[in-house]
Amino acid sequence: AQSVTQLDSQVPVFEEAPVELRCNYSSSVSVYLFWYVQYPNQGLQLLLKYLSGSTLVKGINGFEAEFNKSQTSFHLRKPSVHISDTAEYFCAVSVGGGYSTLTFGKGTMLLVSP
Amino acid sequence: EAGVAQSPRYKIIEKRQSVAFWCNPISGHATLYWYQQILGQGPKLLIQFQNNGVVDDSQLPKDRFSAERLKGVDSTLKIQPAKLEDSAVYLCASSPPDRTNTGELFFGEGSRLTVL
Numbered sequence: 538a539q540s541v542t543q544l545d546s547q548v549p550v551f552e553e554a555p556v557e558l559r560c561n562y563s564s565s566v567s568v569y570l571f572w573y574v575q576y577p578n579q580g581l582q583l584l585l586k587y588l589s590g591s592t593l594v595k596g597i598n599g600f601e602a603e604f605n606k607s608q609t610s611f612h613l614r615k616p617s618v619h620i621s622d623t624a625e626y627f628c629a630v631s632v633g634g635g636y637s638t639l640t641f642g643k644g645t646m647l648l649v650s651p
Numbered sequence: 652e653a654g655v656a657q658s659p660r661y662k663i664i665e666k667r668q669s670v671a672f673w674c675n676p677i678s679g680h681a682t683l684y685w686y687q688q689i690l691g692q693g694p695k696l697l698i699q700f701q702n703n704g705v706v707d708d709s710q711l712p713k714d715r716f717s718a719e720r721l722k723g724v725d726s727t728l729k730i731q732p733a734k735l736e737d738s739a740v741y742l743c744a745s746s747p748p749d750r751t752n753t754g755e756l757f758f759g760e761g762s763r764l765t766v767l
Contacts, residue, residue: 541693569753580655580742580758581694588753627693631754638684638707639754641693 539564539630543642550649552620558613558645560628570611571629571639572602581627587611598622623649653677655759657743663765669731672762675724676745682706684756685718685728686742694742700726730764738766 544559562568569588573581585596592604602613611628625644631637656675664670676683681702686694697716699707702723711718715734720726730737740763744756 569755571755573758578760578763580760581744581756582758583755586753586755629693629754633753637754638696638699639694639756641695643691643693 539568539632539640541628541630541640541642543628543645545645546643547646547648550618550647552649552651553617555616556614556618556622556647558626558628558647560611560613560642562609562611562628562630564609564630564632566632569631569633569637570602570604571631572596572600572611572613573627573629573641574598575625575627575644577624584613584626618647618649620649620651622647655743655745655757657741657759657762659762660760661763661765663767664733665767666735667732669729670733670764671730672728672741672743672764674726674728674743674759676726676743677747677757680745680747680757681723682746682748683720683726684744684746685726686744688740688742688761690739697728697741733764733766735766738764740764 540563542561550556571586572584587604595601627644628642629639683700685697688694697711698718700720703720718728740761742761743759
């Protein structure tokens with residue numbers, strides 16, 4: 538079975554600073570990888586996804602992530618954060634095939650302060 | 652297009668009472684999921700439907716939780732009787748046919764349950 542580890546439960550950062558949210562996964566087969574964002578009292582919104590091809594994927598709101606198969610990682614980055622980026626970020630993995638299901642990490646709370 | 656609709660958004664009940672949550676997926680999405688998100692944790696899959704059939708309910712506590720999707724469109728998740736540890740946000744998600752094999756999901760805003 539697959540699993541996801543988000544190494545930081547909380548990441549405080551100042552506005553306009555760069556940020557990296559870390560995600561590592563475990564799976565014995567090829568995976569699809571996702572980052573979702575959850576704003577307070579809202580559902581989850583897809584930020585970006587890796588299905589195949591280029592290992593650097595770009596998403597909404599200026600976020601990007603890089604799939605590293607040897608490190609089994611899919612870290613999320615943004616070069617300059619805004620106050621509005623304050624939210625919970627979830628990394629998720631699926632193994633594909635048939636009716637695939639997502640397994641989520643515990644989440645990382647990104648706290649952006651002025 | 653309209654997103655995944657869920658109701659109620661908030662519900663407060665006492666332990667041993669029952670509660671039901673409703674979900675209407677995005678039109679054309681054959682696969683529907685219910686996830687449980689406990690405070691401080693990531694969402695955990697409870698049940699997955701393909702049309703009106705159950706694909707995976709291995710993590711559904713069947714002694715108190717039940718779910719149905721009778722006509723292959725909207726779905727209801729019921730908890731009876733509720734326990735304190737059932738306090739959580741219940742997220743409904745759906746997936747279109749061309750995304751089902753990758754696991755990409757579209758989520759509703761969730762139903763927050765507080766059990767006192």
